Amino acid sequence: MIRRFRTPIILVLIGGFFLFLAVYNIHREEPTSFLRKLIVEGAVKLRYLLDYPLKSAKEAWQKYIFLVGVTEENKRLKKEIDRLLAQVANYREAYEENKRLRNLLKLDEELRLKHLTARVIGMERKSPVKAMIINRGSSHGVKRNDPVITDRGLVGRVIEPSWQVSRVLLIIDETSCIDAILQTNRVQGIVQGTGRGCSIKYVGKTDEVKVGEAVVTAGISHVFPKGLLIGYVSRVDWREGGMFKKVEVEPAVDFSRLEEVMVIIGQDERK
Amino acid sequence: MMFLTVPLALFLLVVIQNLLADILFLGRSPLELSLLVVIYLAFRMNLVRGGIISSFLGFLMDCLSGTVTGIYIFIYFTVFSATHYIAHHLYGEGDWFIIFLVFFWGVVESFFLLLFKSLPTGVFCLSKWGELLFPQIIPLCVLGPFVFRALDGLGFIYGVNERSSERT
Numbered sequence: 001m002i003r004r005f006r007t008p009i010i011l012v013l014i015g016g017f018f019l020f021l022a023v024y025n026i027h028r029e030e031p032t033s034f035l036r037k038l039i040v041e042g043a044v045k046l047r048y049l050l051d052y053p054l055k056s057a058k059e060a061w062q063k064y065i066f067l068v069g070v071t072e073e074n075k076r077l078k079k080e081i082d083r084l085l086a087q088v089a090n091y092r093e094a095y096e097e098n099k100r101l102r103n104l105l106k107l108d109e110e111l112r113l114k115h116l117t118a119r120v121i122g123m124e125r126k127s128p129v130k131a132m133i134i135n136r137g138s139s140h141g142v143k144r145n146d147p148v149i150t151d152r153g154l155v156g157r158v159i160e161p162s163w164q165v166s167r168v169l170l171i172i173d174e175t176s177c178i179d180a181i182l183q184t185n186r187v188q189g190i191v192q193g194t195g196r197g198c199s200i201k202y203v204g205k206t207d208e209v210k211v212g213e214a215v216v217t218a219g220i221s222h223v224f225p226k227g228l229l230i231g232y233v234s235r236v237d238w239r240e241g242g243m244f245k246k247v248e249v250e251p252a253v254d255f256s257r258l259e260e261v262m263v264i265i266g267q268d269e270r271k
Numbered sequence: 272m273m274f275l276t277v278p279l280a281l282f283l284l285v286v287i288q289n290l291l292a293d294i295l296f297l298g299r300s301p302l303e304l305s306l307l308v309v310i311y312l313a314f315r316m317n318l319v320r321g322g323i324i325s326s327f328l329g330f331l332m333d334c335l336s337g338t339v340t341g342i343y344i345f346i347y348f349t350v351f352s353a354t355h356y357i358a359h360h361l362y363g364e365g366d367w368f369i370i371f372l373v374f375f376w377g378v379v380e381s382f383f384l385l386l387f388k389s390l391p392t393g394v395f396c397l398s399k400w401g402e403l404l405f406p407q408i409i410p411l412c413v414l415g416p417f418v419f420r421a422l423d424g425l426g427f428i429y430g431v432n433e434r435s436s437e438r439t
Contacts, residue, residue, distance in 0.1 A: 007318065008356075011318075011322075011352045014322070014348065015345065015348055015349055015352065018326070018341055018344045018345035018348050019345050020341075021340065021341035021344065021345070022339060022340075022342045022344070022345050022387060023341075023387075023390065024341070025339035025340050026339050026387065026391060027390075027391070033340070035334075036333075036340065039282070039335065040334055040335065042282070043282070043285070043286050043334075043335050046282075046286050047289070047290065050286070050287070050290050051290070054294070124336065124337060127301055128336055128337075128338050128342075128384045128388060129336060129337035129338055129388075131337045159337070160337065167337050169337075174388055174389075175388060175391050
């Protein structure tokens with residue numbers, strides 16, 4: 001009898017082992033294994049090699065086929081540059097003023113935002129884990145849970161640092177949870193990814209939340225520094241009898257246009 | 272020789288399928304050719320070699336898709352074992368049968384992916400199932416029979432027609 005069912009029993013046992021492995025790893029926060037790092041690094045290098053001829057062909061197409069209208073585009077861009085330069089001058093003035101005020105308040109800006117600039121080399125918004133790959137890894141000082149931001153706001157956090165590259169979990173992923181606070185009325189909640197955007201959990205029915213209000217990090221869990229912009233409230237919903245409001249958040253960052261990001265390092269020092 | 276070339280070929284497959292998805296669907300939808308390969312192996316390979324290769328392919332998918340180690344290994348091993356069992360008892364290998372199998376395993380796979388994803392948060396969102404399922408399952412169903420024929424052409428390199436000879 002057992003002999004007859006030997007093969008299915010072995011298969012079920014092996015399958016059960018793999019299932020156990022998956023469930024065990026979900027609840028474990030261990031550093032990325034050597035083999036995993038090796039495969040990710042290899043894949044990034046191979047992808048770069050395979051992308052190269054495609055990019056070259058695309059560039060050639062853009063350079064030679066779409067030359068029509070370049071002069072007009074050039075004129076428009078020059079005007080845009082002038083406008084942006086004026087804008088940058090204004091921002092620089094404000095930045096200098098801000099710096100002076102911070103110095104007055106004896107805030108050590110360097111310690112608060114020790115960062116690295118990284119280039120986005122892969123985007124996985126449609127894979128089971130909504131993530132992206134950046135060209136900075138543990139050899140540059142990147143560690144697990146380091147926040148990743150842009151000038152527009154929060155992008156996510158590092159979940160898998162390899163040697164030269166790292167995988168960053170985007171805030172729109174369903175497993176991403178961030179302690180957040182509404183900027184004006186200081187209502188606290190947890191921002192969770194919904195796949196396309198985010199939503200704030202645990203906002204009480206009596207809390208006043210307005211559409212368009214900025215949502216920033218609360219800095220409670222020590223993963224994200226306080227005050228990073230996450231996004232803006234896009235919809236507020238409350239069902240009769242419900243304890244919490246349903247608050248949808250539009251991320252401040254446009255993930256489809258990400259090219260360069262900043263990784264905030266030195267988390268341990270801050271803690 | 273096979274132990275050296277097969278892992279490399281599988282690695283290449285996983286990288287190329289991501290590249291193809293970016294070119295064909297502009298990164299809006301994944302193209303999981305590896306699932307088709309696992310189903311194909313279940314038809315053509317013996318249990319031990321096919322099981323090892325499917326698990327390795329699952330491991331590569333875990334590494335490159337960012338899921339924790341074990342999720343894709345479990346899914347691919349299950350797909351391989353069950354399809355192997357089905358292929359052993361049903362001698363159907365027509366295009367519609369392949370399309371049905373690909374569709375069925377695509378549904379099961381996306382269900383498991385959602386289930387594993389809901390474990391840390393404790394929220395299982397069934398509406399996400401359709402979002403995850405249809406953009407990738409339809410291209411896979413269409414490609415299924417063609418991939419089977421293409422792999423049959425390449426199969427002799429790795430001796431994957433062991434099962435065909437077992438049957439006769």
